[in-house]
Every structure is written in C-alpha cells, then in structure tokens.
Amino acid sequence: xxxxxxxxxxxxxxxxxxxxxxxxxxxxxxxxxxxxxxxxxxxxxxxxxxxxxxxxxxxxxxxxxxxxxxxxxxxxxxxxxxxxxxxxxxxxxxxxxxxxxxxxxxxxxxxxxxxxxxxxxxxxxxxxxxxxxxxxxxxxxxxxxxxxxxxxxxxxxxxxxxxxxxxxxxxxxxxxxxxxxxxxxxxxxxxxxxxxxxxxxxxxxxxxxxxxxxxxxxxxxxxxxxxxxxxxxxxxxxxxxxxxxxxxxxxxxxxxxxxxxxxxxxxxxxxxxxxxxxxxxxxxxxxxxxxxxxxxxxxxxxxxxxxxxxxxxxxxxxxxxxxxxxxxxxxxxxxxxxxxxxxxxxxxxxxxxxxxxxxxxxxxxxxxxxxxxxxxxxxxxxxxxxxxxxxxxxxxxxxxxxxxxxxxxxxxxxxxxxxxxxxxxxxxxxxxxxxxxxxxxxxxxxxxxxxxxxxxxxxxxxxxxxxxxxxxxxxxxxxxxxxxxxxxxxxxxxxxxxxxxxxxxxxxxxxxxxxxxxxxxxxxxxxxxxxxxxxxxxxxxxxxxxxxxxxxxxxxxxxxxxxxxxxxxxxxxxxxxxxxxxxxxxxxxxxxxxxxxxxxxxxxxxxxxxxxxxxxx
Amino acid sequence: xxxxxxxxxxxxxxxxxxxxxxxxxxxxxxxxxxxxxxxxxxxxxxxxxxxxxxxxxxxxxxxxxxxxxxxxxxxxxxxxxxxxxxxxxxxxxxxxxxxxxxxxxxxxxxxxxxxxxxxxxxxxxxxxxxxxxxxxxxxxxxxxxxxxxxxxxxxxxxxxxxxxxxxxxxxxxxxxxxxxxxxxxxxxxxxxxxxxxxxxxxxxxxxxxxxxxxxxxxxxxxxxxxx
Numbered sequence: 034x035x036x037x038x039x040x041x042x043x044x045x046x047x048x049x050x051x052x053x054x055x056x057x058x059x060x061x062x063x064x065x066x067x068x069x070x071x072x073x074x075x076x077x078x079x080x081x082x083x084x085x086x087x088x089x090x091x092x093x094x095x096x097x098x099x100x101x102x103x104x105x106x107x108x109x110x111x112x113x114x115x116x117x118x119x120x121x122x123x124x125x126x127x128x129x130x131x132x133x134x135x136x137x138x139x140x141x142x143x144x145x146x147x148x149x150x151x152x153x154x155x156x157x158x159x160x161x162x163x164x165x166x167x168x169x170x171x172x173x174x175x176x177x178x179x180x181x182x183x184x185x186x187x188x189x190x191x192x193x194x195x196x197x198x199x200x201x202x203x204x205x206x207x208x209x210x211x212x213x214x215x216x217x218x219x220x221x222x223x224x225x226x227x228x229x230x231x232x233x234x235x236x237x238x239x240x241x242x243x244x245x246x247x248x249x250x251x252x253x254x255x256x257x258x259x260x261x262x263x264x265x266x267x268x269x270x271x272x273x274x275x276x277x278x279x280x281x282x283x284x285x286x287x288x289x290x291x292x293x294x295x296x297x298x299x300x301x302x303x304x305x306x307x308x309x310x311x312x313x314x315x316x317x318x319x320x321x322x323x324x325x326x327x328x329x330x331x332x333x334x335x336x337x338x339x340x341x342x343x344x345x346x347x348x349x350x351x352x353x354x355x356x357x358x359x360x361x362x363x364x365x366x367x368x369x370x371x372x373x374x375x376x377x378x379x380x381x382x383x384x385x386x387x388x389x390x391x392x393x394x395x396x397x398x399x400x401x402x403x404x405x406x407x408x409x410x411x412x413x414x415x416x417x418x419x420x421x422x423x424x425x426x427x428x429x430x431x432x433x434x435x436x437x438x439x440x441x442x443x444x445x446x447x448x449x450x451x452x453x454x455x456x457x458x459x460x461x462x463x464x465x466x467x468x469x470x471x472x473x474x475x476x477x478x479x480x481x482x483x484x485x486x487x488x489x490x491x492x493x494x495x496x497x498x499x500x501x502x503x504x505x506x507x508x509x510x511x512x513x514x515x516x517x518x519x520x521x522x523x524x525x526x527x528x529x530x531x532x533x534x535x536x537x538x539x540x541x542x543x544x545x546x547x548x549x550x551x552x553x554x555x556x557x558x559x560x561x562x563x564x565x566x567x568x569x570x571x572x573x574x575x576x577x578x579x580x581x582x583x584x585x586x587x588x589x590x591x592x593x594x595x596x597x598x599x600x601x602x603x604x605x606x607x608x609x610x611x612x613x614x615x616x617x618x619x620x621x622x623x624x625x626x627x628x629x630x631x632x633x634x635x636x637x638x639x640x641x642x643x644x645x646x647x648x649x650x
Numbered sequence: 651x652x653x654x655x656x657x658x659x660x661x662x663x664x665x666x667x668x669x670x671x672x673x674x675x676x677x678x679x680x681x682x683x684x685x686x687x688x689x690x691x692x693x694x695x696x697x698x699x700x701x702x703x704x705x706x707x708x709x710x711x712x713x714x715x716x717x718x719x720x721x722x723x724x725x726x727x728x729x730x731x732x733x734x735x736x737x738x739x740x741x742x743x744x745x746x747x748x749x750x751x752x753x754x755x756x757x758x759x760x761x762x763x764x765x766x767x768x769x770x771x772x773x774x775x776x777x778x779x780x781x782x783x784x785x786x787x788x789x790x791x792x793x794x795x796x797x798x799x800x801x802x803x804x805x806x807x808x809x810x811x812x813x814x815x816x817x818x819x820x821x822x823x824x825x826x827x828x829x830x831x832x833x834x835x836x837x838x839x840x841x842x843x844x845x846x847x848x849x850x851x852x853x854x855x856x857x858x859x860x861x862x863x864x865x866x867x868x869x870x871x872x873x874x875x876x877x
Contacts, residue, residue, distance in 0.1 A: 040729050043840040043847060071722040071854060073835075075861035095836050137836055137861070139854060142721065 041066050044141075047094065051114040053161035061154060068147040074098075074134050081134060083118065085127035089142045091118040096138015097626050103129050108169065110135075110627065119162050120169055122148055136626060187271055188264045188606065189340045190300070191285055191293035197222050198231065204240055204254050205247035207231055218282045220291050221255045227291045229255035232282055261286045262295065271295055308334060308351045312358045321425055324362060328429035331355060332605075335393055339602035345594030346566050349390035356386055356395070357480050359429055360422065364481050367421035375411040377404040379482030380422070383438060384473040386480075388548065389564045390594070393601055393611045397423065397431045398438045398473055400445035402452055404486055415446055438473070449486065453493050460497045463507035472511065475552055476563045491561060499559035502646075508556065509646040512549035513639040517632035518542050536614035537628075539600065543593040543635070547586060550638050553646060554578055565590060586638050589631040596628060653871045656802040657682045663800050670767050671795045677772040678801065687873065688865040691773040692717040692804070694853030697783045698845045700734065704785040708734040708759065713845030714769060715853050717776070720865055722853045728769065729846040731755060732762045763790045776804040778828045778852040784877045802874045806831065806855045809873065813859070831855055 045066045048054040057065065074081050074096065081091070081098070093115045100108040100117055108130060111117060121128050122145055143151075152159035197220040198207045211219055211231075221229040231251055239254045240247070260278050262271050264287040271283055281297040311330055318324045334355065338348045364380060384398035385391045401419055403411075419440035427433050440446055447455065459471045475494070479487035498504055518537050537543070551568040554560075560571045566587055573583035601611045620628070660682060664675040684690050694715045701707035709732050716726040733756040757765060766787075777783050780803050788799040810831045814821055824830055828851055829839060835858035840851055860868060 040844060040846045041724065041727065041850070043838070044724070044850075047838075067724055067727070069724045070718075071724070071850075071857070072720060073837075073854065073857035073861045075858075077862045078864075095838050137858070139837055139858075 044069070048092075048141075051092075053155075053158045056157040056161075057151065057155055061151060065143070065147065065151060068143060070142045070144075072140050072142060073137070074140060075137050076134050079134060081117075081132040081140075083121075083128045083130075083132060085121065088121045088128070088145055089118050090116060090122060090148045091132075092116055092141040092143065094139040094141055096134070096140075097136035098138065099133045099135055101131050101133060112624075112626075116162075116165065119148075120166050123162060123166050186264075186340045187262055187266050187268060187285055187295055189336050190268060190295055191264070195220065195291075195293050197291070198251055199223075200228055200250065200252040200255070202251050203248045204231075204236065204245075204251060207251050208236065208247070216294075218294060218296065220284055220294065221251055222291075223252075227259075227261070227284060227286070228252070229257045230259045230282055230284060230294075231255045234281075259284055261291075263287070264292060268300060272300060275300075308355060311355060315355070315358045315362050318362065320366065321363075321428065324359065324366075324425065325428050328359060331430065332393065336602060336605055339598050339605075345591055345598050346390075348598060349385075349388075349392065349594070350564075352395075353386055353389040353391045356391055356431065357382070359431075360399075360426065360480050363422045363425040364418070367418050367425070370421070371414060371417055374418070375414055376407070377483050377486055378402060378415065379479040379487045380440065381487075382478050382480045384476055387473070387476040387478040387563050389478075390544070390548075392598060393605075395431060396434050397426050398434050398436075399423070399440045399480075400438070401440040401447070402479070402482070402486060402490060403446070403448045406448045406450070416441070416443070419446060436470070449489055452490050456490075456494045457497060460494070460501060460504045463504050465507055465511060468507055469511050472508070472549070472552065475556060476548070478563055495556070495559040495561065498556040500557065505553060505557050505646045508553050509642050512546070512553050513643050515542060515546060516639065517546060517635040519629070519632050519636055536616045538613055539593055539597040539615050540613035543632070544590065544597065546635050546639070547590045547593070550586065550635075550642055553642050557646065582638065582641065585634045589634040592627060592631045596624070653874070656871075656874055656876060659800065659802065659876055663797075667795060667797050669795065670764055671791065671797060671799075674767045674771055675801070678774075681772065681774055682802070682870075684870055686866055687860065687868045687870055688720075690870055692776055692856075693770055693773045694722065694776045694849045694856065695770070695783070696778070696845045696848035696852055697786060698848075699782075699786060702782065704782075704789050707786075708732075709762065709786050709790075710734060711845040712762065712766060713847070713849035715846065715849045716773070717853060717856070720857065720860075722850065722857065724850075727846055727850070729844065730757065730762060730765065733758055759790055760794050763787070763794055774802070774804060776806065776852060776856050778805070778831075778848075778855065779807045779826075780805040780875070780877055800877065802876050804856065804873045805875045806852055806859060808875050809856075809859050828852065828855065832858075835859070 045062055048057075048065065049062060054062065054065070069092075071094075093111050093113055095113055098111040098115075098117065100111065102108050109115075109117075111132075117130075117132050118128075120126075120130070152162070196210060196214045196216050196218075198210060200221050200223045207219060211217070218230055218232040220227055221231055229252065231254060235254050235256055239245075240249065245254075259282075260274055260280060261284045262274060264285050274283060275281065275297055283295045284291050285293040285295055311327070311334060314327050315324065318327055331352070335348070335352060338351060343351075360380060360382070368374065379402040381387075381400040381402050382398065383400065385395055386398060401415055403415065407415060423433065423439050423441040433439065438445060456474070459468060459474075475498075477491070548565050551565045551572070554572040554577055555562060555568040558572055558575050558577045560568060560575065562568050562571050569578070569583050569587045569590070572578045573580050578586075596615060597613060600613075600615050604611050657679070660675055660678050664672060664679070667675055681690055694717065696713045697709050698711045698713075699707050699709055711732060712728075712730045714726075714728045714730075716723050784799060784801075784803070791797055791799040807826050807828075811821065811826055814825070828848065832851060832855055833839070835855065837851075837854055837858060840847055860873075
C-alpha cells in the first residue's frame with residue numbers, strides 16, 4: 034500500500050491556492066488533504082444541515098451558498114474558496130446561522146480536531162479565521178451600529194509619496210530628502226528590506242539632544258525594527274497600535290514589502306472625511322477657493338464608504354447630501370455678493386442628484402424655479418446667481434452638464450407657470466424622443482427654496498401623470514427600449530477568456546433601467562418620492578406593484594449599485610480611470626450567478642410594466 | 651431490501667465459489683438485506699490498466715475511497731500499485747506511472763485480487779463504467795479461483811444513462827464519460843489522472859447523483875446493477 038504526495042494532487046492544489054491554506058507547510062497540507070471528507074449539496078435540499086453537536090469547517094469547492102442569521106438577514110454570500118462553519122468552531126457556541134444552497138456544489142469538510150491542529154501549528158492560519166470571525170461579527174452588527182472609522186482599511190489611507198533612505202546614508206542626506214518630499218518620516222532600508230524608520234522625533238532625541246553631528250549614518254539615528262501594520266488591516270487597528278506603543282508613524286507592509294507609511298495625521302484626516310464633518314466644513318467656508326479645497330475630500334469620502342462596505346443606496350444618499358450642501362453654500366455665498374433675491378425661488382436638482390443616487394464623476398443637472406415671471410432686473414439677478422453657482426460647482430468637480438440642463442441656461446430658468454406649461458407639454462403630447470430627454474426632469478427635488486413653491490409645481494405634474502394612459506405608455510416604451518445584458522451571459526459562458534469583451538455597462542444597462550421602471554410606477558400612482566429605492570417602497574405600499582416583485586427589484590437595484598461601486602473602488606485602488614464598465618474577468622462564478630439573477634429581475638420587471646401600461650396600445 | 655434477483659444471484663455465486671471468494675460473496679449478503687441507501691457501506695473504486703482488452707492488458711493500479719455518512723472519507727483513501735509482466739509501455743504517459751515506480755510497494759496481480767477482496771469485504775463497490783473493470787477482475791478470479799466474478803455493483807455511468815434517457819435527452823457520443831457527467835453537476839474538472847483521483851471523481855459524481863434527497867428515502871434497489 035502506498036500513499037505518496039502526488040496522489041490527490043488536484044485537491045491539494047486547490048487548497049494550496051486559497052488563503053489561509055496557502056500558508057501551511059507542504060507536510061501540513063498533505064496531512065490536511067488526508068483528513069478531509071467530501072460532500073455534495075443540492076439545491077433541492079434548500080439548506081446545508083448544520084448541527085451544533087458536529088461542528089465542521091466547510092470549504093466551498095464549487096457551487097454558491099448564502100449565510101443568513103436568525104432574523105433571516107443576509108450575512109454573507111459564498112462561492113469557490115470561501116468558508117462557513119468556522120464561527121461555531123471558534124466560539125464553541127451553537128449554530129445560529131443558516132446556510133442556504135443557491136447552486137449545487139461540492140464542499141470539503143474538516144473536523145474540529147484537525148482544524149484546531151492546523152491553528153496550533155500555523156499562526157497565520159489561526160489569525161485568518163479569527164479575523165474572518167471578527168469580520169462576521171462586525172457584519173452582523175452592521176445594521177445596528179455602523180461606524181465608518183472602525184471598518185475602514187489601511188490601504189485606503191496609504192500615503193503614495195513614500196520616501197525611503199538607505200541605512201548607510203548620512204542623517205543630513207536623509208533630512209534633505211525628507212524636506213524636499215515634505216514628509217516628517219522616512220523608511221530606512223537595508224538591502225531593500227525594512228530595518229527602521231527615521232522621524233522628526235528621532236532627529237531631535239537621538240541626534241540633536243545627543244550632541245551628534247549631521248554626518249552620522251542613518252542607522253545610528255533611526256528607530257530600529259519599527260512596529261508595522263499590514264495593508265489589509267483596519268484603520269481602527271492602526272489607531273490601537275499607535276496608542277499602545279505611543280507612536281505616530283506606522284510603516285505599511287504588504288506581503289513582506291514596505292509599501293507606505295500611515296501617520297496619525299492621516300488617520301485624523303480620514304475621520305474628518307466622515308460625511309457629517311465634511312458637510313459641517315462645507316457650511317463653514319467663506320469663499321470659493323476654500324470650498325474647492327474642501328471638495329477635494331469628496332473622492333476620499335466615496336472610497337472610504339466603499340471600503341467600509343456601506344450599502345450602495347446609502348453611499349448615494351451621503352454623496353448627494355454633500356452635493357446638496359455644496360450647492361446651498363454656493364447659493365448663500367453668491368447671494369452675499371448679489372444681495373437679497375427679488376422674489377422667492379427654488380434651486381431644482383434633476384437626475385441623479387434629484388434621485389439621491391450620485392456616485393463618482395457626476396455632472397450637474399439643475400434648474401431654477403421662480404415664483405413669478407421675472408422682469409429684466411430680476412432676470413439679471415438670477416442669471417448672475419445661476420452662473421456663479423454652476424461655475425462654482427464645476428470648479429468643485431461637478432462638471433458642466435453636456436446636455437446643458439443647468440440653471441445658468443435661460444431655457445431652464447423659468448417661472449412656476451412656465452415650468453407647469455413645460456411639463457404639461459411633455460405629459461399631454463408625449464413624443465418618444467422628446468420624452469426620452471425629458472425623463473430626468475421627472476426626478477426633481479428642491480435643494481434650496483420654499484417647500485410650498487416646489488410643491489405647487491410637483492403636485493400639478495403628478496396630477497397630470499397619474500393614471501394618464503397615453504403618457505404612461507410612451508414612458509414605458511422608452512423605459513423598456515434598452516434591455517439588460519442577459520445575452521452577455523450566454524456569450525460570456527462561451528467566451529470565458531474573451532479579451533475582446535468590453536464589459537458590462539452597469540449604469541446604462543443596469544441601474545438606469547431600474548430607475549426608469551420605478552419612475553413609470555411612481556408617476557402612474559402620483560407618488561412624490563423620487564429616490565428609486567423609496568419609489569419602489571411606496572409603490573409596494575400603494576399596492577401598484579406586488580410585494581415580492583417589488584422587493585426583488587429593490588434587491589437588484591442594491592446589488593447592481595453595489596457591484597458598480599465595488600468595481601469603481603477597485604479601479605480607484607489600481608489608479609485606473611473610473612468607469613461603469615465591469616470587466617468579465619473580474620467576476621467570480623458566484624458574482625456572475627448573482628448578477629445574472631439581478632438582470633433577470635430587471636428583464637422581468639420590464640415585461641411587467643409593458644404588460645401593465647402598454648397593453649392597450 | 652434489494653431485489654430478489656440480486657440476492658439470488660449472490661447466493662448462487664456463493665454456492666459455486668470457494669475460499670476467499672466465497673467469504674467475499676458471503677459478506678455481500680447482509681448489505682442486500684438493506685432497504686435504503688443510508689447505512690450501506692460503500693466504496694468508490696477505479697482501476698488503471700495498460701489497455702482496454704481484458705484478455706491481453708493488465709491492471710496497473712487500484713484506487714479505493716470509502717463513503718460514510720454521505721461523504722467521501724479521504725482518510726480511508728488507498729492507492730495500490732500492481733506489478734505487471736513486461737513494461738507499462740505507452741499507457742505510462744496517460745497514468746503518469748513509470749516502470750521504476752512500479753518496483754516499490756507493488757503487489758503481484760493475484761496478491762492484489764486477494765487484497766482487494768479483503769479491503770472491500772462487506773462493501774458495495776461504486777464504479778464508473780464498471781463493465782470494463784469487472785472484466786479485468788473477473789479474468790484474475792478465473793486464474794485464482796477458477797470462477798468468474800459476478801456481483802451487484804453501483805455504476806455511475808449506468809445511473810447517468812438512465813437519468814438522461816428518462817429526461818428524454820439524446821445521448822451523444824462522449825456524453826457519458828466521467829468528465830462529461832461531472833460537468834453536468836458543476837463538479838470541478840480534475841486534470842490529474844490516476845486510479846485514486848478517478849475513484850474520487852467517481853465517488854463525487856455518485857454523491858451528486860444522489861443529492862436530490864436524503865439517503866434514508868432512496869431505495870437501494872434503484873442503484874444496483876448486476877455484472
């Protein structure tokens with residue numbers, strides 16, 4: 034009988050590629066392979082039978098699974114190379130989560146004795162599951178208590194202008210380099226390996242205070258073997274380390290290589306990127322240049338929200354509230370120059386700002402609603418105001434609207450009566466093409482100005498659209514003219530590695546289609562809400578859309594939005610330009626499965642509105 | 651309880667057989683008394699041969715993998731090499747076994763047969779395309795016991811063929827191969843090719859084929875094929 038290590042090679046190779054099994058020594062890995070038992074779970078049995086008496090580590094080899102907690106709240110979605118069962122193994126507590134089977138799959142099982150042995154013999158194996166467990170706990174608490182600072186990752190903070198010096202250089206040379214890089218610290222390398230850090234404090238305490246000259250080598254002045262942190266760690270952990278060791282600089286290590294430095298100032302700044310603080314800062318600024326400076330933090334805010342794994346809907350709302358604050362501040366600052374307005378007015382936001390789903394690189398869509406027909410003098414006032422605000426927004430990163438839908442365009446600066454007539458024209462004699470361009474106007478919100486003026490416009494518009502068969506049919510025709518890229522998946526299966534594929538446009542063939550569907554329903558029922566998620570909720574409550582389909586559509590909206598943001602977070606980290614295209618090679622089989630499901634929901638919802646609103650035409 | 655055909659068949663073989671082969675048939679009798687798949691001791695098996703002709707070619711290795719509680723137990727995995735008369739020749743490139751390797755830890759063909767009967771005693775064998783493997787084993791039985799090997803087994807290929815025909819699929823050429831069957835159940839593609847890995851692949855396929863319901867509800871008789 035023989036059992037050499039080349040047998041069961043495919044199983045060993047699989048384990049050797051997934052963390053943390055890739056950290057195990059060759060001997061441990063072979064041992065581990067021989068202790069596994071293999072099971073197969075079918076969708077027909079709905080859930081994996083988990084027993085508290087017989088806890089196991091479950092390693093997903095193929096298929097797709099979903100972890101839900103006792104309240105049926107989604108905790109995690111799992112695919113190839115993911116794990117479940119480890120919380121009970123680590124805590125010894127009874128199993129409270131359920132694992133649902135989304136797609137038939139093969140699962141490897143490891144018994145508690147072997148799991149504990151591997152943890153004992155391999156520290157990084159142990160650390161991996163402890164972290165995964167901590168993350169799970171955090172995730173479960175996410176809905177109760179969400180704190181951006183604690184979940185943010187170090188990698189989102191790393192200072193890119195990393196300065197390193199050789200340990201044999203003199204202190205003078207090192208400090209000159211620090212001066213020209215405007216940094217207060219440098220990494221000290223010995224043969225490319227980190228051997229210390231040199232900070233302002235070291236120069237004071239170990240050079241000047243000791244009466245040494247500037248020609249001593251760096252290794253005499255540096256702090257040797259500094260405390261470091263992994264790039265994947267949480268900002269929260271960096272804060273703990275800093276306070277524990279009373280230090281202000283932490284070299285960041287990725288795979289054993291120093292890749293940057295995090296300072297206590299970086300951390301304080303990252304906390305200030307929290308939305309509330311940012312909005313307060315915006316409200317404090319007294320002129321345009323300082324508003325522009327503050328708005329530089331907006332991309333950082335977006336990234337920290339993405340890495341904190343906030344819900345897509347929430348990210349959209351937060352970013353939009355920052356845009357709203359910026360718009361209001363610009364109005365106030367411009368009015369300080371121009372004097373009081375000659376009449377009541379509202380600053381209208383359309384499109385994504387109206388819907389509160391702004392993300393990166395949004396352009397501006399806005400207009401002015403005036404209480405009365407303006408005379409020449411009033412016209413001059415509002416033109417100057419609109420120009421000031423629009424160009425201010427442009428300077429702050431919200432570029433001018435390519436379609437010129439802006440308050441500074443005289444066409445979109447109108448009195449209440451003129452706006453009402455404009456909408457009446459779109460609603461009462463809908464031409465598909467004109468309506469296509471006009472659809473963003475129906476997602477309107479007043480960012481500034483008296484509520485009753487805005488209500489007077491919106492109520493009248495909704496009165497016209499409600500149960501208006503002809504208008505709704507035209508709107509539905511537009512909303513369903515573009516279809517979700519379901520065919521892409523068929524093609525994708527065949528051309529798995531096809532580099533010619535451009536990717537999936539998650540905005541125009543995903544989120545935008547759901548916005549269109551929600552708009553049709555909301556206008557048909559005269560619902561004032563413009564945020565897509567809220568529109569869906571309200572049309573469910575109003576009984577216009579059945580609950581199951583509505584919740585599915587809301588889930589699809591969140592999932593596609595989340596994919597879009599996660600994709601942009603990745604693009605940002607890799608310093609690529611941000612886009613809405615998701616490259617197929619970035620998709621795991623599980624994500625593909627879920628994305629296909631989401632697009633299927635969009636497709637079905639399109640069929641449903643066609644049936645509901647276009648049947649008689 | 652397994653069908654009368656299988657019980658009668660085993661009884662008949664038991665009556666004609668002698669020595670270790672008789673013991674082996676005897677050990678199968680209690681299994682055939684069972685109603686359902688659950689609690690039936692199972693072992694997935696695969697043989698590697700120098701070719702496809704049982705009259706000329708020889709067995710070069712055997713892989714065994716027991717199934718307990720509806721799971722393949724890798725702790726019980728065994729890979730046994732068998733010595734042959736002559737050289738491994740051409741097929742060495744397929745199986746990755748070279749002559750040198752065959753020198754260590756090897757058994758003769760007849761030693762292997764006795765070892766196999768002992769290892770799998772009281773267990774139901776699961777093959778993929780068992781007809782070929784049984785032909786080779788049967789030839790060995792003739793040499794050692796002067797009796798051919800006839801027994802009920804589980805055959806994942808037969809199961810798959812039955813399923814495809816029931817669902818009115820056209821059975822295309824190659825669609826019953828182990829890799830093709832596995833693909834239909836989203837099982838991973840294994841590149842390495844040896845008796846133990848193929849036994850594992852066959853065992854996983856069987857788990858997939860029977861995963862639609864609990865084994866306590868599945869009649870054993872539905873899975874038996876007589877060879």
